[in-house]
Amino acid sequence: MRIGRFHYRGEIFYGIVEGEMVLPVADPFQSLEPVSGRQFALPELDLLAPCLPTKAVCVGLNYRDHALELGMALPEEPVLFLKPSTAVIGPGEPIVYPAMSRQVDYEAELAVVIKKRARQVREEEAGDHILGYTCANDVTARDLQKKDGQWTRAKSFDSFLPLGPYIVTGLNPGDREVSLYLNGERKQHSSTAQLIFPVYRLVSFISRIMTLLPGDVILTGTPAGVGPVQPGDHVEVVVSGIGRLANPVVLQGGTVPIFA
Amino acid sequence: MRIGRFHYRGEIFYGIVEGEMVLPVADPFQSLEPVSGRQFALPELDLLAPCLPTKAVCVGLNYRDHALELGMALPEEPVLFLKPSTAVIGPGEPIVYPAMSRQVDYEAELAVVIKKRARQVREEEAGDHILGYTCANDVTARDLQKKDGQWTRAKSFDSFLPLGPYIVTGLNPGDREVSLYLNGERKQHSSTAQLIFPVYRLVSFISRIMTLLPGDVILTGTPAGVGPVQPGDHVEVVVSGIGRLANPVVLQGGTVPIFA
Numbered sequence: 001m002r003i004g005r006f007h008y009r010g011e012i013f014y015g016i017v018e019g020e021m022v023l024p025v026a027d028p029f030q031s032l033e034p035v036s037g038r039q040f041a042l043p044e045l046d047l048l049a050p051c052l053p054t055k056a057v058c059v060g061l062n063y064r065d066h067a068l069e070l071g072m073a074l075p076e077e078p079v080l081f082l083k084p085s086t087a088v089i090g091p092g093e094p095i096v097y098p099a100m101s102r103q104v105d106y107e108a109e110l111a112v113v114i115k116k117r118a119r120q121v122r123e124e125e126a127g128d129h130i131l132g133y134t135c136a137n138d139v140t141a142r143d144l145q146k147k148d149g150q151w152t153r154a155k156s157f158d159s160f161l162p163l164g165p166y167i168v169t170g171l172n173p174g175d176r177e178v179s180l181y182l183n184g185e186r187k188q189h190s191s192t193a194q195l196i197f198p199v200y201r202l203v204s205f206i207s208r209i210m211t212l213l214p215g216d217v218i219l220t221g222t223p224a225g226v227g228p229v230q231p232g233d234h235v236e237v238v239v240s241g242i243g244r245l246a247n248p249v250v251l252q253g254g255t256v257p258i259f260a
Numbered sequence: 261m262r263i264g265r266f267h268y269r270g271e272i273f274y275g276i277v278e279g280e281m282v283l284p285v286a287d288p289f290q291s292l293e294p295v296s297g298r299q300f301a302l303p304e305l306d307l308l309a310p311c312l313p314t315k316a317v318c319v320g321l322n323y324r325d326h327a328l329e330l331g332m333a334l335p336e337e338p339v340l341f342l343k344p345s346t347a348v349i350g351p352g353e354p355i356v357y358p359a360m361s362r363q364v365d366y367e368a369e370l371a372v373v374i375k376k377r378a379r380q381v382r383e384e385e386a387g388d389h390i391l392g393y394t395c396a397n398d399v400t401a402r403d404l405q406k407k408d409g410q411w412t413r414a415k416s417f418d419s420f421l422p423l424g425p426y427i428v429t430g431l432n433p434g435d436r437e438v439s440l441y442l443n444g445e446r447k448q449h450s451s452t453a454q455l456i457f458p459v460y461r462l463v464s465f466i467s468r469i470m471t472l473l474p475g476d477v478i479l480t481g482t483p484a485g486v487g488p489v490q491p492g493d494h495v496e497v498v499v500s501g502i503g504r505l506a507n508p509v510v511l512q513g514g515t516v517p518i519f520a
Contacts, residue, residue: 054314055344060410080412082342084315086471100468119418150320150411152340156470158379208360210416211346 002166002243003028003132005090007046017042017166028167029115029131029214049090049163050134051113051215056083056161057206058109058138060151062221064194069224078197078205081151083138083219087161094250096159097231101141104229104249107222108180108188108237111136112199113167118212126200129212132169133176135237135245136219137162142228162237162247163217173199177240178223183233190223262426262503263288263392265350267306277302277426288427289375289391289474309350309423310394311373311475316343316421317466318369318398320411322481324454329484338457338465341411343398343479347421354510356419357491361401364489364509367482368440368448368497371396372459373427378472386460389472392429393436395497395505396479397422402488422497422507423477433459437500438483443493450483 002017003025015022016034020042023034060079061067067074089095097104115131138155139162145154173192180188192198197205202218212218229235231251238244262277263285275282276294280302283294320339321327327334349355357364375391398415399422405414433452440448452458457465462478472478489495491511498504 055346057344077408079408079410080416081410082344082412082416084317084342084470086315086473098469148337148339149409150339150341152342152412153469156340156342158469158471209358209413209418210344211418213346 001032001169003032003050003169004166005048005050007048008040008044012048015040047091047165049088050165050167051163051217053085053088053215053217054213055085056087056217056219057210058083058155058219059197059202059221062196063190063223064196065190066224067196074196078202080206081155083155083161086158087156089159089162089247091162091164091245091247093162093247094159095139095162095229095235095247096157096252097249098141098157099252101144103141103143105140105142105226106180106182106229106235107138107140107226108178109136109138109219109222110173110176110178110192110239111163112173112203112218112220114212114214114216114218116214118203118207121204121207123200123204126203129203132167133171133173133239133242134163134167135165135239135242136217137235137237137245137247138219138222162245164245165243168242171241176242179238180225181236181238182227182229187227188223188225192220194223195220261292261429263292263310263429264426265308265310267308268300268304272308275300307351307425309348310425310427311423311477313345313348313475313477314473315345316347316477316479317470318343318415318479319457319462319481322456323450323483324456325450326484327456334456338462340466341415343415343421346418347416349419349422349507351422351424351505351507353422353507354419355399355422355489355495355507356417357509357511358401358417359512361404363402365400365402365486366440366442366489366495367398367400367486368438369396369398369479369482370433370436370438370452370499371423372433372463372478372480374472374474374476374478376474378463378467381464381467383460383464386463389463392427393431393433393499393502394423394427395425395499395502396477397495397497397505397507398479398482422505424505425503428502431501436502439498440485441496441498442487442489447487448483448485452480454483455480
């Protein structure tokens, strides 16, 4: 099942997407039962980010092939960082290249969308707390990441967390193909079978640190092949069984370009 | 003026504290005009965390005396990290010592409470975006901070962000005395005159990265003298002109103590 978040004539709502029809639901974190009697044609609606996370919890180096490629030891435990809710944008919205950075990179990722409050959850129970999966781009100011040591500034700029297009339920998160296309050319391609810490283990681990709330997202890490974007570029994250999250890159308004 | 957040017979509300009286306000981020006709006696009310931040943006090493004591170069720019909303607790609520850590430290800080949306704000305009100031404890699992390199896990445990007791308006943030008392003994003591990046500069800097929302907090860094707590301890952050934020430390329920 595909769940989207939509805007139509001043109203914002969640809906189940069936072919070209959208059936509104009151609260997909409570029930996927459509609100009776209403339906919309998909092309009439504006598509928004599929959820409003209170936080995005992200995992560093988590692809076995990427770690080996870098010659790095596999981590013993997940290394976490947070992206703020203010970084979220939806499909088609622009990634804004900030004046403060000279190297902004894409990072294609599978994102987990939390269904219900998760605190001290065992790995076997993790699935009960997951609504579904979506595509994410963990946009990163690579120069600032290196300069600061801490990754927060580099990853927290407004627009640095594209999410979408839909939340897809009932998927096996362990065999998703994750790809990134830059201006139509494939730059990243791997499978979540390569995850060092698979999805249910991540949910359990994170829930032993901080309570996860409905709509919160977990970004599961990015595979090999990260690289820079420029204003004017078109970036797409594709996850098999989920869809295509496309965003243009634009220069921050009112600023002077600081790269050639 | 002192603004608190209160619970009384199932109702949660903000209020202006005048002596022993509390005058409810509808939304202190919009107006500090009391809702006419209602008042409460302070001792009748439960005191909650004074605001509900969507995010807490925190600054690493930011006290000149502390940096010099450590023999470290003064940073060129603030180093940021985030604490999630789920870490917030109020006055008197317990700091929960997690099973995952063997060294949990206190860190007394002055916290800035944002009044209205701040994006790309100049230093001269920062004051217009601040509602007031409160006390914060940036509780940190020091062992996990060292192990991970990234600070997020160490600082994001549930209960690791005590805030309160009140938001105080009209203060000069540049000459606050910040102290920490552990079981009545003073362990930290400095002045915000020692801040490497003062408050208005921090607001401006952070607002050029991520949009700050009403109720968001900025933690301005901690002075020298950080150290460990143990279950059973009583920790107090005192900021001059604001008040005293007191919290007990308890062991995480259902777990075996892992320290002697």
